[in-house]
Amino acid sequence: MTLMSFPPLFRQRRWLLAALVICALPGVVSAHHSFAIFDQTKTVTIKGVVSRFAWTNPHVAIYVDAPGPPEQQFKIETGSVNALKRTGWKANVIKAGDEAEVTFKPLKNGEPGGLLVEIKIGDTVLTGGG
């Protein structure tokens, strides 16, 4: 499936988000844990399919399966439910199966994951978490 082939349901809800460019407060992330687990000097972009969207506190997490090589699942963390809701996110803004391009600050320990900078799903752009 390419980035352009979104399921009809997503096209219907995309208008809700198309105008949103969202910036969460850095302090919101640091409220729970330090930023220092992420390498703020690097920015990585991957393309893949969302396998799980955890709309949870203390952090929202997006799990993205990237074809690679090597094929990997990335865990992308962002702000709290409370902070993201205030900027327009909802529990259904991202769904398993969504094709996404994700930009993030990688984990310093080299594990596949990081802090969300921006996620693009079609013409929808969501940012958050620093």
Added chain:
Amino acid sequence: MKPTRHLTPVALLLGALCMALSATSGATEIAKQKPNISGTWERTPDDWFGEDPDDPVLPGGPMPLKEPYASQYSELKKKQAEANEAGTPLATTSARCLPEGMPTLMAALFPIQIIYDDNNVIVLGEYLQQVRRIILNEPLPPLDELDPVYQGHSRGRWQSDTLVVETRAIRTDVTFYDVPHSEGVKITERIRLTAPDHLQNRVTIEDPQILTKPYEFTFEYKRSDYRIEEYVCENNQIVIDSEGKATLKTD
């Protein structure tokens, strides 16, 4: 017998007098009303936190620490910097989803809501659903009768337009900007509206065992129309090792 038969001029005069007294009493009640500190409050100005979340700005400048606490604090900052550089920051109580406690709750990293009546002032913190109860118009029990708790035990009284609150018996594993406190710490807050939508909290921390002098600072808040939401820390993804260093689960 019809009631109107008793409405003599004297009775009418008494009625008018009662109405006048009632109006006076109403005005007195209005005068007695406390400033409206109820509502949701967020810190202001917006950049109060500083630029680096891992190096937040202390609200009253550096804390005047006695030895050995000053050296211990410097050592902690050095260890934190090394751990941060390695990508394994030292875990805080928040990383364990434990309450911030006092006075950090009042720093309002997330919004706080204040609700009050004649006997209590309740502060609700959105972050981790913290609750702080300030009991009005009664003295604090002796310190040795109070069990230490995260938010401490608070008693308050209105002095004119200012709510003065004394808090004691805060758990000693609660820190404020990584600074510890002793069992004898006392926090005094002077909370007042400086405008209908602007709340000021002048805070003094007295802790002669730890501090060379009382530490004073002011939290400023702006009124918000935000409705505080549920915050359950149900999915903590931080793993803390035996040295207290934190990493993020990736599975």
